[in-house]
Amino acid sequence: MFKINDNYLKLPGSYLFSNIAKKVNAFSEQHPEATIIRLGIGDVTQPLAPAIIDALHGAVDEMAHAETFRGYAPDLGYEFLRNAIAKNDFADRGCEIAADEIFISDGAKCDSGNIQEIFSLDNRIAVCDPVYPVYVDSNVMAGRTGSYDPLTERWSDVIYMPCTEANGFAPEFPKQTPDLIYLCFPNNPTGATITKSQLQEWVDYANRVGAVILFDAAYEAYISEDDVPHSIYECEGARTCAIELRSFSKNAGFTGTRLGFTVIPKDLKANGVMLHALWARRHGTKYNGAPYIVQKAGEAVYSEAGKKQVTEQVAYYMKNAQTIREGLQAAGFTAYGGVNSPYVWLKTPDHMTSWEFFDYLLEQANVVGTPGSGFGPSGEGYFRLTGFGTYENTLAALERIRRL
Numbered sequence: 001m002f003k004i005n006d007n008y009l010k011l012p013g014s015y016l017f018s019n020i021a022k023k024v025n026a027f028s029e030q031h032p033e034a035t036i037i038r039l040g041i042g043d044v045t046q047p048l049a050p051a052i053i054d055a056l057h058g059a060v061d062e063m064a065h066a067e068t069f070r071g072y073a074p075d076l077g078y079e080f081l082r083n084a085i086a087k088n089d090f091a092d093r094g095c096e097i098a099a100d101e102i103f104i105s106d107g108a109k110c111d112s113g114n115i116q117e118i119f120s121l122d123n124r125i126a127v128c129d130p131v132y133p134v135y136v137d138s139n140v141m142a143g144r145t146g147s148y149d150p151l152t153e154r155w156s157d158v159i160y161m162p163c164t165e166a167n168g169f170a171p172e173f174p175k176q177t178p179d180l181i182y183l184c185f186p187n188n189p190t191g192a193t194i195t196k197s198q199l200q201e202w203v204d205y206a207n208r209v210g211a212v213i214l215f216d217a218a219y220e221a222y223i224s225e226d227d228v229p230h231s232i233y234e235c236e237g238a239r240t241c242a243i244e245l246r247s248f249s250k251n252a253g254f255t256g257t258r259l260g261f262t263v264i265p266k267d268l269k270a271n272g273v274m275l276h277a278l279w280a281r282r283h284g285t286k287y288n289g290a291p292y293i294v295q296k297a298g299e300a301v302y303s304e305a306g307k308k309q310v311t312e313q314v315a316y317y318m319k320n321a322q323t324i325r326e327g328l329q330a331a332g333f334t335a336y337g338g339v340n341s342p343y344v345w346l347k348t349p350d351h352m353t354s355w356e357f358f359d360y361l362l363e364q365a366n367v368v369g370t371p372g373s374g375f376g377p378s379g380e381g382y383f384r385l386t387g388f389g390t391y392e393n394t395l396a397a398l399e400r401i402r403r404l
């Protein structure tokens, strides 16, 4: 009789977004006249920029002719895209990353879920709390996290680094020494960032204890302040301790088009073995590359027109985020984020739980957000709103919240 991977059965089940959908549907049925505004979404809403659409059309036409048709993509991705990334995302920021240290993929979710495969099951992971759930759940599936305690909502073999108001939503070095450290800045869900000198301390720490930092920079395009690093490779010594995950989803609207990349410097080694070689082997064995058409679209993000257009899109979402943060503060809420990130993290009023505030906001203002407790126990008492809606809806939602 076959046996399943019963690590999957340990997963407590992510009820967050299905619970939200259920509650919103029930409310709509009872109140068909209510116009609900959704500010909980982590998905973009603006269409792909014209330069990207032009590149897509051009690439589709190439596929129609034998002379320009493309089949399987090279394992690491097309050189035209890896060169554009190496120049724009790294060389221009003073980071030493070569094009052949960049692995093109279909997004940061897959890469952040799959990367743990190249590490032994004995490794101890450390995550921020609250956290993007993929980091923990993919390690649960692999069998690296021990047992789950529903009371504390924690795994026995995971090191949690609480990110709270008290520490400015920046993790502190854990008491136990981790082997793999997941960091995501600008952060989903808190919207917090850390400065370059804070990140440098993490790089120094990882090099000192022999840990690898898995740095998720999916939201780097939203950084507006100077001392916030766009890449971990801005820090000295990161080439020997850090893997960086990047996405085209939030900077250029590729959530449905799918494109991302992972950087593994060749200096990152365990007992002389390059992690780069392991990931290249995995890529070659299990992955056949992002479509040519989509990689051409990705290249267009780095064209002069593309850069200008995606910068305008990010500015649109950031205007929403600023409207939310300032609107909430004017209405007497304590709100964080929204400066270097599309996410605003607000404290629920009157000691309401995250879910109590969800119900209150839905019923009284017909506005939907995301309860902070869904991202981990330290998210209790917080609530996430995002700048990814339309400006008109954002203004209308804030006006309703102000009138509460």
Ligand SMILES: Cc1ncc(COP(=O)(O)O)c(C=O)c1O
Pocket: 042, 106, 107, 108, 109, 110, 112, 132, 184, 188, 216, 218, 246, 247, 248, 249, 254, 255, 259, 260
């Ligand atoms: C922190 C973080 N990493 C990665 C992703 C997913 O990126 P992609 O669309 O490239 O898979 C998200 C999406 O919400 C995210 O919040």
